Amino acid sequence: MTATSTDRIPGIVAGLRHGYTAGVTRPEAWRRAQLERLRALLLDRGADFEAALRIDLGKSGTESQLTEIGFLVAEIDHALARLRSWMRPRRAPLPLALQPASARIVPEPLGVVLVIAPWNYPLMLALSPLVGAIAAGNAAVVKPSELAPATSALLALLLPDALDRRAVTVVTGGVPETSALLAEPFDHIFYTGNGRVGRIVARAAAEHLTPVTLELGGKSPVYVDATTPLAETARRIAWGKFMNAGQTCVAPDYVLGEPEVLERLAPRLADAIHELYGSAIARNPDYGRIVNDAHFARLTSYLADGEILAGGAHDAASRFLEPTVLGGVDPGAPVMQEEIFGPILPLVPIAGLDAALAFVAGRDRPLAAYVFSEDAAVRRRWERETSSGALNFGVPSLHLAAPELPFGGVGPSGTGAYHGERSFARFSHEKPVLAKPLAPDTLAATIMPPFTPAKDALA
Numbered sequence: 001m002t003a004t005s006t007d008r009i010p011g012i013v014a015g016l017r018h019g020y021t022a023g024v025t026r027p028e029a030w031r032r033a034q035l036e037r038l039r040a041l042l043l044d045r046g047a048d049f050e051a052a053l054r055i056d057l058g059k060s061g062t063e064s065q066l067t068e069i070g071f072l073v074a075e076i077d078h079a080l081a082r083l084r085s086w087m088r089p090r091r092a093p094l095p096l097a098l099q100p101a102s103a104r105i106v107p108e109p110l111g112v113v114l115v116i117a118p119w120n121y122p123l124m125l126a127l128s129p130l131v132g133a134i135a136a137g138n139a140a141v142v143k144p145s146e147l148a149p150a151t152s153a154l155l156a157l158l159l160p161d162a163l164d165r166r167a168v169t170v171v172t173g174g175v176p177e178t179s180a181l182l183a184e185p186f187d188h189i190f191y192t193g194n195g196r197v198g199r200i201v202a203r204a205a206a207e208h209l210t211p212v213t214l215e216l217g218g219k220s221p222v223y224v225d226a227t228t229p230l231a232e233t234a235r236r237i238a239w240g241k242f243m244n245a246g247q248t249c250v251a252p253d254y255v256l257g258e259p260e261v262l263e264r265l266a267p268r269l270a271d272a273i274h275e276l277y278g279s280a281i282a283r284n285p286d287y288g289r290i291v292n293d294a295h296f297a298r299l300t301s302y303l304a305d306g307e308i309l310a311g312g313a314h315d316a317a318s319r320f321l322e323p324t325v326l327g328g329v330d331p332g333a334p335v336m337q338e339e340i341f342g343p344i345l346p347l348v349p350i351a352g353l354d355a356a357l358a359f360v361a362g363r364d365r366p367l368a369a370y371v372f373s374e375d376a377a378v379r380r381r382w383e384r385e386t387s388s389g390a391l392n393f394g395v396p397s398l399h400l401a402a403p404e405l406p407f408g409g410v411g412p413s414g415t416g417a418y419h420g421e422r423s424f425a426r427f428s429h430e431k432p433v434l435a436k437p438l439a440p441d442t443l444a445a446t447i448m449p450p451f452t453p454a455k456d457a458l459a
């Protein structure tokens, strides 16, 4: 992957600013045409995107279709079907004291926006924010992740021909190129990635008073109690955890449960892994690879943090790490200190519901929390007593696929939510437009001075 020259970056952003100021991106017809072209690109070049995702992450074609390509097509269809209604100004009622007058809320584009994407869903997380940015009428720079070089290069190759170059561009590269972009005055920065870089982005944005959306990560807990059917629960947890070899922002990070529940769950998890990926997992094309050597070394160092109850096999040359369940993990162990972001699932024994709620409430607010309990009172307590980007009962990750649900974190797991209409809103300014006739002049008698009863008294 060749990186964009940093010398060119100010000119690239200025070019987009010119396109935006000239009004290129505003018409509904332009937005619709760009979204349709993006949709056609994803469908026509689906096989190329699948191939790039296989090179970068060993992703299976089916998984790429489900979680990246098909996901984006569905998102574009959702936006195209609703674009006109999202763009329509809404009438707003006014208090009696301000009447006669009328008001509308008019969504307007923010301007030129920057989308910075990570490597784990390198296509979906680069283009999903772009769908919102285009729908809302913005010009945009997309900066895909250098850690997914095949997908990044393909986006840089295909996007400029598919979309209007006056308003959409791709900048490739890593830290120097992203830093050069961050020096430019954008009207919004949409960053997906880790919290350390999130802070760098927020600091750079503050220089220009640029608003940011930060889609970050964290340790998303799972709580399992004795009321849930364990075989089905294990299958769902294994599916959410081991998809994309655990490199999913909303993947279950660890499981909390009473010791006897975890003891019964562990063999069910081993069965579920077998059901999903067979016994020769290293040869199964449905199972992905760890993105690079540094992450592989970090992940394999965690294998010493508990008893390996399932999996554990690994191969550095192919960066293969088998779906792994670690038993009896101490909350102080290294694997419990940072987001795992790989196919290792620690089981953390805990005294009971109160202790589990306190455990989660006492740590950084996660991107998601997952509860497997058939007890309504238990579910209610998780809803009321913990805070997380999202809370799912009975299934991990699924909220991500519902366009009517806001997707995002809270506190250290992120700022601002998107998907569906919220993506449109994220990249729009809601401008109130108020109109009041000059006659009758009700204001003179109400809110204008003099406020003293007799004007003569001042003379």
Ligand code: NAD
Pocket: 116, 117, 118, 119, 120, 121, 125, 143, 144, 145, 146, 147, 173, 174, 175, 178, 179, 192, 193, 194, 195, 197, 200, 214, 215, 216, 217, 218, 248, 249, 250, 339, 341, 367, 408, 409, 414
């Ligand atoms: P990454 O290393 O690809 O970094 C993300 C982006 O930041 C890249 O485009 C990279 O070029 C840029 N970057 C890296 N260092 C930088 C620096 N010093 N200055 C400026 N830019 C820099 O991806 P990552 O951060 O490893 O991604 C994994 C993290 O992202 C996990 O924490 C995961 O939970 C989170 N994530 C969140 C979501 C979400 O939607 N909330 C989705 C996916 C991943």
